[in-house]
Amino acid sequence: MMNIMEKSEQSDQLVQHATQVLLSMDRLRQDRVLTDYTIYVENSQVNCHKILLRICGVDFSDFCSGKEAISRRQVGKNTAINVDNIAASIVKALVNFCYTGRILITKENVQQVLQVTSLMRLTFLAEECLKFMEISQELDEIQDNLVPDQAVVCQPMHGVQVLTEFQFMKSHAENTDVSLVCQEDEFSCHSLILAACSDYFKAMFTHNFTEQKAKKIDLSEPADIVEDLVTYMYTSKFDIEDEDILELLASAAYFQVCFPPATISSIKRIVNPENCFKILDISTVFSPELRDDVLLYIFKAFPKLTDNEDFYNLPLPVLTQILSDDRLNVLAEEIVFTAACSWLNYDIDTRWCYLDELMECVRFPLLHDSFLQSISKQHPYILKSGTCKEKVEVAIKTKQVLSSSGETFSEKCRPRNSMNQDLIFVLTRAFDGSHGPRCAFLGLSDHTVHHVNATSGNLPPGLSRFTIISKDTDIFVIGGWDTDHDVACQTTWKYSITKNAWIRCADMSLARYDVAVGVMDDSIYAIGGQIGSIDVAHPVAAVEKYDIGTDQWIEVEPLPTPLTKPVVTVYKDRIFAMDAASHSKVIRTLCVYHSYTGLWGVVPAGVGLMNMRYIEHLMTMNNSILCWGLYDAEGCQLTYNAFQRFNAENFPPRRGGMLVRHPPLVSPRLQHPAKFEPVNPVGLAMNNNTVFVISDAQARRGRHLLIDRYNPYSNEWAEQIEISTPLSKGITSGLQCVVYKGYIARPWQNES
Incomplete structure (x- = not known):
């Protein structure tokens, strides 16, 4: 697991672990757990661990009143000495230095600390005393009140040096006093390290357990896991593969091994859908911080x-x-x-x-x-x-x-944080054509991409030129062209957010692509479309109606005339369908379907729409109908993407109507930053009196989706939103999107 860590992170982990071990040893000293060395000085006694003093080079034997003698309060192998000629405060300060790497030097004690550390050959502390005295003398010559009264001396990497020395002694079986036995394997250790790193062993050595005096402790855990835990205690490293980390963490939880923040951070990296619940259960025992982080992963x-x-x-x-x-x-x-x-x-x-x-x-x-x-x-x-x-x-x-x-x-009924925003469902064909179209929800408040990873079902890998539409709780993908087999599709797919799955529904009777769809009377209408090859397409007039409740398609009255790549919108009980491209600068054919008669009518629509060279989208907003496409302005000298807004009650525009006296409102030209040129609008969605234009942009530093917001009533474009996502990779005109209204908690949208 540690292979994924950078050297700097490994260093941080070692420092944190070593510091934590020393702090634990200091607590053990205060609680007199495993203390085997008692120093009597003046009228007080200092209890400590002999092995730690030896590692740090602190030896009071030269200051004893006699040779070492067994303490009057003999406990096991506890050794006691009587120290003379040193103040109790100096003894306590030097012992404290062994456990913390810090010592307080003052004007009053600096001379004696220098004398003692020089005799003990503690070069670092002796030099720090000389520096303190030298600085004090220099400042005293300048001004008396500038002389510092005290200074805290810290030895860099003190904990790491102590832990490294313990590791060296373990590797040479030096001063090891206990062995962990796992069946045929045996690991020699220092009881002080075990108790400092594990509350399990601390309790064992503290209370009157048989293991307290035993030289061997039998364990039922696997030998390789125990070995890895012991290695961690001495080095802060795990020599283990990621797939085995769960077993190690379970054992760490059992032995109540505490991990420093750097180790916790390294464990976070291997959390995934397969192990997150197991790590959550384990982390409850030994790391509240890790548990909180795993919970956040589960929420997400x-x-x-x-x-x-x-x-x-x-x-x-x-x-x-x-x-x-x-x-x-x-x-x-x-x-x-x-x-x-x-x-x-x-x-x-x-x-x-x-x-x-x-x-x-x-x-x-x-x-x-x-x-x-x-x-x-x-x-x-x-x-x-x-x-x-x-x-x-x-x-x-x-x-x-x-x-x-x-x-x-x-x-109690407030929405979850992820619900409290507008969302757009985006579907695009996969860039490499091998994993099916990719889809996601775009959060318009947090600018987050919520990728859809369905637990079951998937769209065909080569599906393109499909049409999507939402109805209540589901999103439907209808028709399309299968680029893998070069055939038109008659399929109907439904994405269910409650099941997080793509579900194959009933097929249309006619395979086609570029089909237009609309929802009316709780049914989905598939209108027109094209058959034949991509190179030589043939528009069709077929219309089918899909009953969502019964999962059935039925044929209804066909269009009066085939439409090339039709665009459709629904207003009240009428469906409007027209050609995306106009073959005439004056007349554009528009078909109107009335649900109460079940029949289509044809209305010539030229005035107002004549300047729309190509209509990409037709949509209804309240009592208005919006046309989005290429608009010819300034006498056809300038062509750009724009909206035209019409009164829905007087649609379509025709001669002699209100629209002659009141021309349609045309949106201003959409401006884009130069670094995102060229920008091709590839999808539209509408919500709350705002139209969202989803664009694909090639930036110098990656791919992005751009979202432009247009308010047709104020006729203004809002500030552009940029979302970085691999969804945009390879998009040209194959992206479709729709606002996912069925599940958004609209009543709380504006709540704080």
Whole structure:
């Protein structure tokens, strides 16, 4: 695992670990755990660890009143000495230096510290004393009050030097006093290191366990894992592969080994969907910081984690903590509800009693109307609970009240953080043509790309020239051209956010691409399109209607005339369809379908639209119809992308109508930064009286998607949004997008 760390990170980890070990040894000294050396000086005694004093070169034997003698309070191998000719404060300061690498030098003690450290050959401390005296003398000659009273001397890398010396002694089996036995393997160690790094061993050596006096301790853990843990204690490094880290962490949790921040950071790097729940469970024992970081990872990746065996085995308290959190990265509350039901169904007989407690995590008023209505059919056992049944009924009534009065919900029903923004679903063909079209949700508030990684199903790798549309809780991909087999497609695919899956629906009767689609009366209409090869296309007049509830396509009245790459919009009970390209500078054919008659009519539409050379999109916003395309301005001397806005009640524009006296409003020219030239608008989406123009930009330092926002009522372009994402890689005109309204909690959109 440590192979992925930079040298600087490894150094930080070693320093932090060594510092933590020394602090633990100091606590052991204060608690008199494993102390085997007692210094009697003046009227006090100092307890410490003899091996640490030896490593640091602190030896008081030359200052004893006699030879070393066994203490009067003999405990095991404890050794006691009586020290004369040194002040107790000096003895305590030098012992403290061994455990901290710090010593306080003052004007009063500097002479004696210099004398003692010189006799002990502690060169570093002796030199620091001389420097202090030299500086004091120089400042005293200048001005008496400038002389410093004291100074704290710190030895650089003191902890690392101590730990390195312990490692050297271990490798030579020097002063090791305990062995860890794992079946046939045996590891010689220093009990002081074990107790400093592990609360498990500390408790063992503190209380009256048999292991306290034993020279060998039998362990049931695998030898390689114990060896890796011991190696970490002495070096701060793991000599282990990433795939084995879980077993190591489990053992570390069992032995209560504490990790410094640098080690925690290195462990974070290997968290993935396959191990995140295991690491979460393990980290609860020994690292609250790691647990918090793993929880953040789970919140962010939650839609990809619900079809995981470890998810189904989560304890109820952990699951409720996850499902209740505002930071859960879901675009729909249906994902939370479905995940809760999946956990229950995994062991319904045992977990049935947790139903009410678990459903407290679900914010029912955020569920879509149609989803609430379907609970009784898809999850009938939920309504067997009176509490849950009441939640569903209250949610339905509350949503009805909200739609009529605009009242807000309680704190319990606030949306998750990820829901509280506008989102655009973007779908584009994969750049390499081997992994299927790529899709994502673009967050317009946080400028975040929420990539869709479906847990099941996938679009065909070579699918292009398809059309997408959203209806309530689903997004549909209709028709297209299969570049792998050079054939038109009659397929219908549905992306379900509640299942995070692409689902193959019923096929159209006619395979075609560049088909126009519209939604009216809870049905999807597939209008026109082209058949034949890409090089020699043939427009068709066929129209089919898809019933979402029954998953069936039926043929309806065809267009009066085939349209080349038609564009479509729906206004009330009418569908407007027209050619994207105009073959005449005066007349453009527009077909109108009336749902109450089921028939199409043809209306010549020239005035107002005659300056639109090519219409890429036709859309309805309130009582207006917007046309987006190439606009000829200034007598056809200037052509640029622009919007035209028409009154929907008087659409299409024709001679003798209101639009002759009131020409359509034309948007100003869209300006782009020079470094993103050329910019080709490739997709449009509409929400809240704003049209979002999604563009592909080639920048000098990577690929980007640009989002331009246009308000047709103020006729102004808003500031451009730039989002860096690999979705833009290779896009020319194959991107389509749609605002995903079905799951966005609109009532709380403006709440703080």
